[in-house]
Amino acid sequence: MSRRFKGLGIMLLVISVMLAACSGGTKEENATAGTAGAPTEGVASTAKETATESGTKVVKDQFGEVTIPTHPQNLVVFDSIYAEYLIEMGVTPQIVLLTPEVEAEYRPDYLKEHGVQIIEVEQYQYNYEQLLALSPDMILAAGEGMEQGVYDELSKIAPTVALDANSEMKRAMPKLAAIFDKTEESAKVLAEFDEKASQAKEKIAAALGDKTVLVLRVEHNRYRFMGPKGGSSSVFFYDILGLNSPEAIKDSTDWFSQFSLEFLPEMNPDYIFLEDRTLVGYDTKKSMEDLKASQVWSNLEAVKNDHVFPLKTSQFVSGVGPIGSVKLMDYVVEKLVP
Template sequence: MKKVLVLLLLLLSIVLVSSACSNSANTGETEEKEPVAAEETPQEEPEEQPEEEVEETERVVEHMKGETAVPANPERVIVISHVSWEGSLLSVGVKPIAAMTFDDEFAPHLADKLEGVEPIPFDNEVNLEKLLELEPDLLIVSDRFDQVYDELSKIAPTIMIEVGGDWKEDHLKTTEAVGKLEEGQKVIEELDEKAAEASQKLQEALGEKTVMALSINKEDIRVFGRTDHAMNNLLYDDLKLNPYDGIPEGFGENISLEGLTVFDPDYMLDISYFRDTDYFSSVMDSEVWNNLTAVKNDNVYTLQNNWGFWDPIERANGMDEIVELFVK
């Protein structure tokens, strides 16, 4: 009996010790563990969408009156100029709706290309009401009409160009105004190539023989000089003809019939426009004219292309004609 009691007490002690250990473990501090962040799935970058090209509706052109916003692709262009800038437009595929005429005629070398174009009679004053009726979206005008620039610019965006000695500058500004500058430059490059070929033929034919250009006007005679005019640039820069020593250095000068006595070149180019006049006949019949070396040697050549050579179409035609006249 005594042994049984001892055994029971021993078992009870074991149970109490086990219970105490269990409570001690439960009440102890547990180590906090940082939560494991969920692994982020890398997100794909959104594909860049190509920017939509926005079609320009306007361009800004710098000219002698400042800067002017013009239509990106003008469709109703009017040229108001005493030189043939409409030829520059035609050379880059732009046909104006109206252009200036002399004696109610377009320049002969452009007449067939300007069929259907409204003629604007040449005058120092522009018919503003007529222009308004035509509803242009761009006006290209020469500095001759500077005094009415403000009125013109109220009708449509107006680009004013100074008529200078360098036809290329005028041509490029004209083509820039209609958004065709690159095409305008290409036209010049093609003309330069043509001029180089023509010049070679002329040098072989003429050598050091001298040349002078003149125009018999209604009341006097224009002797063209070496520079500052599209005609002079064509003859002496592009075609490299040998100018007569006595001609003016610049644009040229107007002289009387008697003034011709100081000029005596080997060849003369006659680019007279007014031929059906009494003055023209009097010059042709005069002793002064008939005593000139070029006249006596039958070396006066009349150019059919005689509008001033301000545009590339006439310049190309003129090169062909001059080569045909001199190279025989």
């Protein structure tokens, strides 16, 4: 054999040994890395989990069908009430938008305790550039009251679910549960709340009998009363807690109706929850002073008997939920039940 071919043979032998070493390895190494033709059980399981994590599904919302991540990794929730519903069901969103001036006092700490990032925003404003910078893979908001144009802009940033509901717990929570496969957990939370509400309702009924309760809102240059057949707050006060409204407004279906002070004697409630409405840049000082200085106010049964109790806007507007509603329930019982 010539020296040339002899050298070539040695080289081929060295290469074959090197290739064998590279393709070999210990059993432990192969178990960790797997092989292209036959992945190990651990690798197959991981791949399956990854596929599930990165999957999508189609859900219906206020505006139609939307494709969302099965397990969103950067979920932005617009409504802090919705965030509370989700957390109590076992789903923790990554980011929540809220307006500090009108937020329920307990909720920022509650959100932080659950590791949720809080982004402070202006009330009733949408900052699309800010949202884009957050890089959400899903946006969740209440659909009732949202305009189509706003929804379209949000959908350009990330898949957006505008829930076909308002903030009322028994409407919104089951629909959120259906989206996140938490129906059983939702039912449990609602059942626990119903039990607490039933106990509160019994205490109030025993203490008040047929006495009436008015929720009166003081606004800038006007006054409004809560209709017992109005929105979600009406459900809380007049259905869940079973309060009796004044006879003169018992059929009102408006959440809040404007009235003149001259109408107060016709309602003449036994108890009043008085809301000094809170809005960013809103001043109710003059309206409150005029109310308390009026003769009709001082002649009301509730006023004469010192049965007027302050009510914060955040307590019953942004403060509802499995946590907040129980806090408000306890407050109402405290004021009405001796």
